Amino acid sequence: MASNSLARPGIWSIRGPMSQRRYWIFAAIGLIAPIIAWSIVANSGWVEKVFMPTPGSVWARAVLWWTEDNLLQDAAISIYRVTAGWLLSAVIAMPLGLLIGTFRPVQALLEPLTDFIRYMPAVAFIPLVMLWIGIDEGSKVAIIFIGTFFQMVLMVAEDVRRVPTAQIEAAQTMGATRLEIIQLVLLPSAKPALVDTLRITMGWAWTYLVVAELVAANSGLGYAILKAQRFLQTDKIFAGILLIGVIGLVIDQLFRLLHRKAFPWMHTKS
Amino acid sequence: MDAHKVVTLAPRIRVRALGKIFGDGPTRVEALKDIDLEVCDNEFVTLVGASGCGKSTLLRIIGGLEYHTSGEILSSGKPVSGPGADRAMVFQHYSLYPWLDVMENIRFSRRLQVNRGELTSADVEVASGRAEALLNLMGLPNMAHAYPNQLSGGMQQRVAIARALMGRPEILLMDEPFGALDAQTREVMHDLILHVFKLEKATIVFVTHDVEEAIYLGQRVVLLAPRPGRIDTIYKVPLPAQRHQDMKHSREFLDLKKQILQRIRETSGMKTDSDLLEQLSRTASTQ
Numbered sequence: 001m002a003s004n005s006l007a008r009p010g011i012w013s014i015r016g017p018m019s020q021r022r023y024w025i026f027a028a029i030g031l032i033a034p035i036i037a038w039s040i041v042a043n044s045g046w047v048e049k050v051f052m053p054t055p056g057s058v059w060a061r062a063v064l065w066w067t068e069d070n071l072l073q074d075a076a077i078s079i080y081r082v083t084a085g086w087l088l089s090a091v092i093a094m095p096l097g098l099l100i101g102t103f104r105p106v107q108a109l110l111e112p113l114t115d116f117i118r119y120m121p122a123v124a125f126i127p128l129v130m131l132w133i134g135i136d137e138g139s140k141v142a143i144i145f146i147g148t149f150f151q152m153v154l155m156v157a158e159d160v161r162r163v164p165t166a167q168i169e170a171a172q173t174m175g176a177t178r179l180e181i182i183q184l185v186l187l188p189s190a191k192p193a194l195v196d197t198l199r200i201t202m203g204w205a206w207t208y209l210v211v212a213e214l215v216a217a218n219s220g221l222g223y224a225i226l227k228a229q230r231f232l233q234t235d236k237i238f239a240g241i242l243l244i245g246v247i248g249l250v251i252d253q254l255f256r257l258l259h260r261k262a263f264p265w266m267h268t269k270s
Numbered sequence: 271m272d273a274h275k276v277v278t279l280a281p282r283i284r285v286r287a288l289g290k291i292f293g294d295g296p297t298r299v300e301a302l303k304d305i306d307l308e309v310c311d312n313e314f315v316t317l318v319g320a321s322g323c324g325k326s327t328l329l330r331i332i333g334g335l336e337y338h339t340s341g342e343i344l345s346s347g348k349p350v351s352g353p354g355a356d357r358a359m360v361f362q363h364y365s366l367y368p369w370l371d372v373m374e375n376i377r378f379s380r381r382l383q384v385n386r387g388e389l390t391s392a393d394v395e396v397a398s399g400r401a402e403a404l405l406n407l408m409g410l411p412n413m414a415h416a417y418p419n420q421l422s423g424g425m426q427q428r429v430a431i432a433r434a435l436m437g438r439p440e441i442l443l444m445d446e447p448f449g450a451l452d453a454q455t456r457e458v459m460h461d462l463i464l465h466v467f468k469l470e471k472a473t474i475v476f477v478t479h480d481v482e483e484a485i486y487l488g489q490r491v492v493l494l495a496p497r498p499g500r501i502d503t504i505y506k507v508p509l510p511a512q513r514h515q516d517m518k519h520s521r522e523f524l525d526l527k528k529q530i531l532q533r534i535r536e537t538s539g540m541k542t543d544s545d546l547l548e549q550l551s552r553t554a555s556t557q
């Protein structure tokens with residue numbers, strides 16, 4: 001009766017296999033269970049409604065916000081600020097990171113400095129930014145920029161440094177010049193990692209957006225959350241936080257889609 | 271006899287009193303010392319020696335990827351001052367461009383020339399013919415549009431070799447190109463590279479730590495000794511130019527293999543296998 005084949009490893013074996021279908025079932029449980037738990041707690045009466053609104057009332061508030069209170073405009077202005085701050089940092093961080101990761105003198109000149117600045121809390125710059133720029137759009141963009149730029153430079157530099165030396169040297173022995181190596185080896189080789197860096201820093205940009213809007217704005221999702229607190233509209237606070245989460249998730253998935261479409265060679269295995 | 275004749279011809283590579291020191295102060299390493307070596311046109315030379323004896327460093331200096339600190343090095347009569355398309359290099363791994371398919375990888379050097387406007391459209395036509403011929407030569411006719419990560423290790427190295435040959439280099443430098451392959455694939459690659467050598471008439475310098483590989487491929491085997499890296503012995507391989515796997519069992523082959531292996535042990539401070547075992551057990555017991 002000895003069995004002559006090893007049993008198929010179960011899903012709980014270490015790094016065990018899992019079918020696509022099961023994966024999504026578990027993912028759905030992971031997403032829905034907290035909502036059910038929240039619903040039970042909120043409806044039970046253990047916690048006062050003012051502190052913990054029910055999922056239903058949050059949804060109703062979100063609908064109301066959309067129909068009466070210009071949710072779309074709040075979201076649009078927030079998205080605009082995030083994109084502006086993040087784009088500004090990307091436009092400067094990409095070439096700078098490329099230079100740091102490629103040329104040692106640039107690295108020596110800028111990397112320790114950047115490392116130092118990135119440990120200064122971006123939030124602590126807010127008073128300074130307000131003094132210098134005031135509280136118009138520029139200040140929000142500036143705070144997002146300060147929060148993301150320095151990290152982004154270091155990550156881009158690291159992405160470029162990760163390009164295998166053999167790829168560079170192979171090009172050199174085929175007669176490539178420095179400029180050609182940057183254009184035809186370093187950039188295309190680092191590109192997938194760079195897209196990941198952009199995706200991750202986009203997440204940070206959202207964090208700094210909310211910080212900026214909480215202290216220095218009179219519009220946007222962060223400001224709406226702050227205002228809701230003043231009027232004890234806990235359901236609106238919930239709605240705002242969840243909305244930012246959803247927008248972030250959508251943007252993240254778009255980046256992942258871009259990654260799959262732009263770099264098919266990374267996602268094909270024979 | 272032969273050796274004398276070739277030395278009087280202008281050698282393709284001439285290394286004279288070459289030295290290489292890495293770092294200084296406490297981290298100073300004398301990687302190469304007083305290297306004298308001449309490789310003639312259309313010769314296949316293999317470099318062997320214990321790990322860390324400077325094989326890669328010597329090859330990289332010839333390729334212009336590393337600078338030397340004393341002596342001189344000439345390639346085709348001109349001092350080597352950096353890497354160049356006349357000296358192609360094949361690395362052990364990670365040198366293919368994963369975002370380009372096989373054909374684009376092979377054509378990379380042509381693409382450089384096209385970008386610079388150095389090629390006419392007729393040249394490009396010829397080049398694409400050559401790329402296809404190389405792909406066939408490497409036994410990968412159906413793989414033109416596969417990406418490197420879809421290929422086995424052996425196939426990847428074939429693409430790397432084809433890419434290196436694309437620009438018709440005078441010299442092909444190879445640093446343990448088959449080191450990561452399994453034994454069967456390696457044998458296939460040996461016969462392939464010998465075929466390429468015959469067809470392309472390149473000069474090949476091939477680094478390996480596998481003595482059998484060094485003898486089977488090389489016309490001469492250069493044995494380096496470590497600390498500081500220097501040339502210990504140069505063996506002329508007593509086999510006919512046309513190699514065959516069966517020759518690995520011939521008396522001449524086995525004798526030379528034994529001789530070289532013994533010499534490697536001696537130069538690395540170990541006289542016999544039992545010396546090695548003793549040293550291993552000594553280091554084990556002191557830990």
Ligand SMILES: Nc1ncnc2c1ncn2[C@@H]1O[C@H](COP(=O)(O)OP(=O)(O)O)[C@@H](O)[C@H]1O
Binds near residue numbers: 299301320322325328
């Ligand atoms: N970039 C480097 N910096 C400092 N030392 C090096 C460097 N490259 C090689 N070496 C040293 O030079 C010696 C020869 O190395 P290498 O040429 O790689 O040997 P092999 O290829 O024969 O194993 C070794 O002692 C190694 O530690």
Ligand SMILES: [Mg+2]
Binds near residue numbers: 325326327
């Ligand atoms: Mg080596």
